Amino acid sequence: MKRRVKMVDVARAAHVSKTTVSLVLNQIPGVRIAEDTRQRVLRVARELGYEPGPALHQIDPDRKRLYGVLINEISAAYPINLIEGMQIWADAQGVQIVIQVTGGILDHEAAALENFARFGVDGVIYARTFTAIVEPPARLDAFRHVFLNCRRADGVGVAVLPAERSGGTLATDHLIGRGRKRIATITGDPWQLAAKERLEGYHRALARAGLPRDGAFEAIGDWGHESGFAATKQLLELPDPPDAIFCQNDIMARGALAALRAHGRSVPADVAVIGYDDREFAKSLEPTLTSVTLPHVEMAERAIQYLAAGTPSGDRTISVRGELVLRQSSGG
Structure with missing residues (x-):
């Protein structure tokens, strides 16, 4: 039986990260990826015979485990590492993540959260490219959520930050x-x-x-x-x-x-x-x-693990130390 081609195979053959392959093949909006890199990933995927998994609307709602990620931008090494950390965990657990790039604009964040509600996500990671104090939209409170690389000024909620x-x-x-x-x-x-x-x-x-x-x-x-x-x-x-x-x-x-x-x-x-x-x-x-x-990869893994473990309760900041x-x- 022929082995199914996976994103990691495409990444290895195209000499890019698995996260880059995920961003290209899932057509994540708002992501700045060099056009030659994008075309190389698409060409390698075709040559290897990569077949994407089911679209969101094709997943049985009783079986899917889906987490939403709101992030202001994906344009440099730091956010790619955050996404990669979550993707590593999701792959290991057999779950899916849906990424919405919002530019940090409240209206865009609110619209993304409405999309998450329609998808039926199990929880939301609210992330920032650079460590920041944030004022998220009120709609976020309707979801179980964890802040990643950011926190509210009033300290409310669970936040995972670098130490x-x-x-x-x-x-x-x-x-x-x-x-x-x-x-x-x-x-x-x-x-x-x-x-x-x-x-x-x-x-x-x-x-x-x-x-x-x-x-x-x-x-x-x-x-x-x-x-x-x-x-x-x-x-x-x-x-x-x-x-x-x-x-x-x-x-x-x-x-x-x-x-x-x-x-x-x-x-x-x-x-x-x-x-x-x-x-x-x-x-x-x-x-x-x-x-x-x-430690962005570890931070991302900690955030989504905490979210998946149950309803985040209380106000807590989890600091992850670098080496x-x-x-x-x-x-x-």
Whole structure:
């Protein structure tokens, strides 16, 4: 008997992630995927003889197990990891997820929830691309739901979030453990929750080690390469420049490494550098970049597992900790 072709087979042959295959073959609206990638996935699926499963209206309502996912956008590595985490769990459990991309617009979210009601979903994951405080539509309360990578300002409901303070502390503790005394940080956009909490973790680690806080050592970036380069240049111009820099994402850390190289500083001998997110390119930089992981896949699995276990009750925030990945840039 011929084995049925699965999405994982298409992904392997097309050299893309299974999530990308799912997004293309399920024609998820609002997703930015390069046209050549989309066409390659469709071509490989045809060549392998991939046959999709039944459409939603074809599933026996007494047998289907269906979960809805509301997310503001799918355009970068982070949301893809969130979707992949839920897809891994759904595949293992033999259930389906329906994804609605809303742009974070309340009217679009309300319309998506009406669709979920017609589909008869068993629960809803309300997700955000970047960690955020949200004000969801009132219609969400009609469903069992869990917040993923976001939470309400009033703390109502069950939310699964990355342990950002813990991550900031972990990164700074590592640099302290390497004997660094003048540790600077380059933050992301100050208004973002992740930047605020990673900075709080940095402050906590300095206080525990008895090291002073110096506002001049807290440069503000915008998560981009150029801001990491500019902030590092600013730090190097200080009378007593830092001997370590905690960059609050890997892209700014890449900019920091470029600035240090341009100014003739050796990494990690002169200045140790650590990033955050553990992006794929971190292990191919020169030197390779020490980083703290952003545990999106585990967060997504935890959220949908919690939702599937029963009716979420009470108000609870589940914090998922990242891990330190040691590489050359910090002397690891």
